[in-house]
Amino acid sequence: MPSIFDQDLPQTPANYASISPLSFIERSASVYPQRLAIVHGTGPDTLRRTWSQLYDRCRQLASALQKSGVAKGDTVAVMLPNTPAMVEAHFGVPMAGAVLNAINTRLDPQTVAFMLDHGEARTVIVDTEFSPVMAKALAMRSSTSPIQVIDVSDALYTGDAKAIGSIDYEAFIADGDPHYAWQLPENEWDAIALNYTSGTTGNPKGVVYHHRGAATAAISNILEWDMPKHAVYLWTLPMFHCNGWCFPWAIAARAGVNVCLRKVEAKAIFDAIREHGVTHYCGAPIVHSLLVNAPGALKEGVPQGVKAMVAGAAPPASMIEGMERLGFDLLHVYGLTETYGPATVCAKHDEWNDLDIGERARLNARQGINYHLERGITVMDPQTMQPVPADGETMGEIMFRGNIAMKGYLKNPKATQEALSGGWFHSGDLAVMDPDGYVKIKDRSKDIIISGGENISSIEVEDVLYRHPDILAAAVVARSDTRWGETPCAFVELKEGAEASADAIIEHCKKHLAGFKVPRAVVFCELPKTSTGKIQKFELRKQAELLDPAKS
Amino acid sequence: MPSIFDQDLPQTPANYASISPLSFIERSASVYPQRLAIVHGTGPDTLRRTWSQLYDRCRQLASALQKSGVAKGDTVAVMLPNTPAMVEAHFGVPMAGAVLNAINTRLDPQTVAFMLDHGEARTVIVDTEFSPVMAKALAMRSSTSPIQVIDVSDALYTGDAKAIGSIDYEAFIADGDPHYAWQLPENEWDAIALNYTSGTTGNPKGVVYHHRGAATAAISNILEWDMPKHAVYLWTLPMFHCNGWCFPWAIAARAGVNVCLRKVEAKAIFDAIREHGVTHYCGAPIVHSLLVNAPGALKEGVPQGVKAMVAGAAPPASMIEGMERLGFDLLHVYGLTETYGPATVCAKHDEWNDLDIGERARLNARQGINYHLERGITVMDPQTMQPVPADGETMGEIMFRGNIAMKGYLKNPKATQEALSGGWFHSGDLAVMDPDGYVKIKDRSKDIIISGGENISSIEVEDVLYRHPDILAAAVVARSDTRWGETPCAFVELKEGAEASADAIIEHCKKHLAGFKVPRAVVFCELPKTSTGKIQKFELRKQAELLDPAKS
Incomplete structure (x- = not known):
């Protein structure tokens, strides 16, 4: 017999609503209509829009998309820098019931064409800067189904590329209804976004996000950062990366300010921080390095206490120190990508403040523990699905579970099933668990080096190389x-004017590593990188195999 | 044909987890095991427990309940002040799959007996202070099914009442496993708590909360207050009120500090604020009045910036001014109760700061707009279900919808269906909507009396009066x-020739009602009636205000 608590207590529209980030903008526009939502540019020509205006424009976009034939479950691809149109796409596209596919603006036409085909994009919104690439991509598509192309002519674009679409974005949304009565998805499991992985092996995979997960990730960002209402967020992190780690939705939930930014440049960033009172920003290590290493003049008058998130690699001691000085x-x-961006945090503890910088850097270099509203992370032996001991030594694979894990890979049931098998999302990252439950990545499973039966973490060797003063x-x-x-084979890029020899570098490694971990070969070159700035290790592996054996 | 985004992308344990506040304590105990979770008392004998210790005790409670026969969907009733055991019940009971029924400690035995019967409580946990009432209630039960009674002997209880149960709480949980492997509910719609309304018409109704709603309400509290991690929360609001507005779960999500409090007294509150660094507390207007009107000596050295929430009645200008002075x-x-406690907030705007106190009080007296993660509120004509114009004049009924509305009324499908009809929860409160979308209550459709934050049903008191042989x-x-x-103020018409005195009538009420429900004044008169014979309560309200204060 069912419990008395399971009888006659049904879900109704009164007591159940789909969880969705679309609710966030509706509420902020209603409660804080005159609050600033968008800032674009600096100086007298700065564009500013309120939450009321932004909400109207998003509804116009949704309405115009619907009028143009975009229906529930259709894909709208965008190739945009961090402009106001990009923020609008994060609301307008799902308000039309469609799925936002934000494409990395650094990709080559062939890869873009693959994504347009695979994602079955029906509409493309493109910033003029990327029109040349998009034009080529459109010509390379296999699909013969029609595709609508909309041009965004951003006032801050200074290049001379030409529009390629059938209509300008402003003209397109002008035809939309600013009071368009969009609906929440009936099912919070409905897709909201499609984000392609960088595809280090074979074709990129299409990671599908749903409304429930996007809202959960966004709220977790707020909780992790103790982010107050009306925070001023600078868009240093591309919104095409995991939908900017779900921050477009987090900022809407906070009725905060989106400070747009076309290009990540130290001067533009410091100007924006000073002029717009930026309180928060995110980025890969390179963004923070850029600020730390900027000329002193640029940093003058920058406010204290700006909060920054870093992901993509552990922040080294020098970066932590530099940020503290700032x-x-x-x-x-x-x-x-499969976890909507961040799903762990290296949560700090007060007692760490008393440690020396080396120890603090070591503690902060860890990937940490599960994000606020993520159910859990663990490190397991992927064969036995047993957790490794929390000894800081035994390696296993990082696995996630909960509402901040993707819906799956688009049109790829095999990869979806593998990635989500055994009740956990398999990250492919190898790690140990420290006694305090914090996870520390040792390597990607495919990057691990097995020498004489011993596992060598490529990251560990790289960390030692980075400590050499000549190595960039x-x-x-x-x-x-x-x-x-x-x-192990090392590829290194030296700093300008530096002259360290291979022997000197190997000597340096010998001082800090067990003998079997020391690189047998050191190659000087410019490191090949992906469009997102990740080093292409598969290229280096090919080169390593072609090396003269005498060199090892 | 389903969209490509609805194919082969199933929910699995890897990418879907029930939303539940139980996750919150698990994470805080894991990430901040040594952080303070519980403080009870002041001075050298203060009891302190960390999140690790609290989590262990909650698991012990869950384990012990399960061993004692409590199963999924069973009810565990508690009659406890805001002590550590009460916090533990909010986690331990649902960890056992059971439903927490926190009973108002001010109720009379008859009402408690009704709740034990109706909620089918299988286990009762009672603080010794309330043993006498509970003993009577247990004796008055209609149900013949066995009930387990557990005594909490709180060190800070100073009275001389005796334990009545079969086992002491500490002995009971000592038998539980501190590593008990509790499970999240498979369905986030599963009940977590049962809270009885004050029963304005007939018997109290049992409001059922579910895990999804409890977590959503808790996170909304955090978002509304910008509540930072490790906030120090003082338990001035009874946890038996809508589960303390879901703050036991919110504090767990923040890894904050629960500062327990047996009694709401100005000295104890100011002492706790100073000694434990309290940052946040909630309460009915009387709690804040108590602080504002306390002798100056008590307030010395109280820190600035403590955040307070008030509900139950609009804060008058004098209270707002007094709080500002503090x-x-x-x-x-x-x-x-049906909305898990607060589901609207009178969100402030910076520009209000420049207004005079009268205007600020007027603006802050409004019930405001929907809580962060509640889908929406509106004011509608309950007949036509059309929203009233936002003109600040047209009255309608306040209605809520979304995930912060109850699962329904226990064993009362008719009342559930009525309350949730038309896609909205009907509050029974009459209000207008201002042009800025803020809601302002004008009257209560039910003639509820709110005394010290407690709802008193006028009908219940009238029923008792009618039982007096002299009253017509x-x-x-x-x-x-x-x-x-x-x-409560009573107006009575005596039967012809009857001579009962006001004191005799009050004595009669004391026998049948909880103390706070007993009328403070009794007026003898002929009751004003409408042509159809209905008593004109609005006339009586006017008269009540004109009474000589000495009469109360």
Whole structure:
């Protein structure tokens, strides 16, 4: 017999609503209509819009998309920098019931064409800056179904590329109804966004986000940062990266300010921070390095206490120190496209403040613990699905579970099932768990080097290389070896004017690493990178195999 | 054909987890095990427990309940002041899959007996202070099914009542497993708590809360207050009121501090604020009045910026001014038992700061707009279900919808269906909507009296009066009271020749009602009636206000 609490107590529209970030903008526009929502540019020509205006424009976009034939479950692809139109797309597209596919603006036409085909985009919104790439991509599509192209002519674009679409964005939305009566999805499991992985092996996979997850990730960002209402958020992180880690929706929930930014440049960032009173921003390590290493003049008058999130790699001691000197508060988070961006945080503890910088950097270099509203993370042996001991030594795979894990890979049931098997999302990252429950990545599972039966973390070797004063960037990959199976091979980029020899670098490694972990070969070169700035290790692996054996 | 986004993208344990406040304590115990979770008392004997300790005790409670036979969907009733055991019940009971029924400690035995019967409580946990009432209630039960009684002997209880149960709480949980492997509910719609309304018409109704709603309400509290991690929360609001507005769960989500409090007294509150660094508290207007009107000596050294929430009645100008003088920041919220406590907030705007106190008080007296994660509120004509114009004049009924509305009334499908009809929860409160979308209550459709934050049903008191052999007719209305906000005032018509005195009638009420429900004044008169014979309560309210204060 069912419990008395399961009888005659049904879900109704009165007591159940789909969880969705679309509710956030509706509420902010209603409660704080005159509050600033969008800032674009600096100086007298700065564009400013309130939450009421932004909400109207998003509804216009939704309405215009619907009029143009976009229906529930259709894909709208966008190729946009962090402009007001990009923020609008994060609301207007799902308000039309469609799915937002924000495409990395650094991609080549062929990859873009693959995404348009695979995602079955029906409409494309493109900033003029990326029109040339998009024009080529459109010409390379396999699909013959019609595609509508809308041009965004951003006032701050200074190049001379030409529009390629059938209509300008402003003209397009002018035809939309600013009071369009959009609906929440009936099912919060409905897709809201499609984000392609960078595809280091084979074609990119299309990661599908749903409304429930997007809202949960957005609220978790707020909780993790103790982000107050009306925070001023600077868009240093591309919105095409995991939908800007779901921050467009988080900022709407806070009735905050989106400070747009076309390009990540130190001067533009410091100007925006000073002029618009920026309180929060996110970015890969390179963004923070850019600020730390900027000329002193640029930093003058920058307010204290700006909060920054870093992901993509652990912040080294020098970055932590530099940020402290700037007076910025740096927080290390970790996640993947499949986890809506960050899904762990290296939550700090007061007692860490008393430690020396080396120890603080070591603690902060960890990926940490599960994000606020994520159910859990663990480190497990992927074969046995048993957690590794929390000893800081035993390696396993980081796994996530809960509402901040993707709906799955689009049109790829096999990959979806594999990635979500055993009740956990398999990250592919190898890690240990420290006694305090904090996770520390040791390597990508495919980047691990197995030499003489011993696992070598390429990251560990790279960390040592980075500590050499002459080295700007480094990557270590496995190289086949008849005797050891594999040996570590280092590729390094030296700082300008630096002259360290291979022998000197190997000597440096010997001082800090067990013998079997020391690279057998050191190659000087410019490191190949993906459009998102990730080092292409698969390229380096190919090069490593072509090396003269005598060099090892 | 389904959209590509609805194909092969199923919910799995990897990417879907029930939303529940139980996750909150698990995470805080894991990330902040050594952080303070519980403080009870002041001075050298203060009891302190960390999140790790609290989590262990909650798991022990869950484990012990399960061992004792409590199963999924069973009810565990508690009659406890705001002690550590009460916090533990909010986690331990649902961890056992059971439903927490926190009973108002001011109720009379008959009403408690009704709740134990109706809620089918299987276990009761009672603080010794309330043993006498509970003993009577247990004796008055209609049900013959066995009930387990557990005594909480709180060290800070100073009275001489005796334990009545079969086991002491500490002994009971000592038998539980501190690592009990509790499970999230498979369905987030599962009940977590049962809270009885004050029963304005007939018997109290049992309002059922579910895990999804409890978590959503808790997070909304955090968002509304910008409540930072490790906030120090003082338990001035009884946890038996809508589960303390869901703050036990909110504080767990923040890894904050629960500062327990057996009794709401100015000295104890100011002592706790100073000694434990309290940052936040909630309460009915009487709580804040108590602080504002306390002797100056008590207030010395109280920190600035403490945040307070008030609900139950609009804060008058004098209270707003008094709180400002104290340096406290008062926020007005509104809700009902059916909305998990607050589900609207009178969100402040910077520009209000420049207004005079009268105008600020007027603006803050409004019930405001929907809570952060509540889908919406509106004011509608309940007949036509059309929203009233936002003109500040047209009256309608306040209605709520979304995830912060109850699952329904226990074993009362008719009342559930009525309350949730037309896609909205019908509050029964009459209001207008201002042009800025803020709601302002004008009257209560039910003649509820709110005394010291407690709802008193006028009908219940009238029923008792009618039982007096000398009384012909009776009506009870609210009368303003500087201390309690309102007190019940009785108007009675005696039978011909009858001579009962006011004192005799009050004595009669004391026998049948909880103390706070007993009328403070009894007026003998002929009751004014409408042509159809209905008593004109609005006339009586006017008369009540004109009474000589000495008569109360």
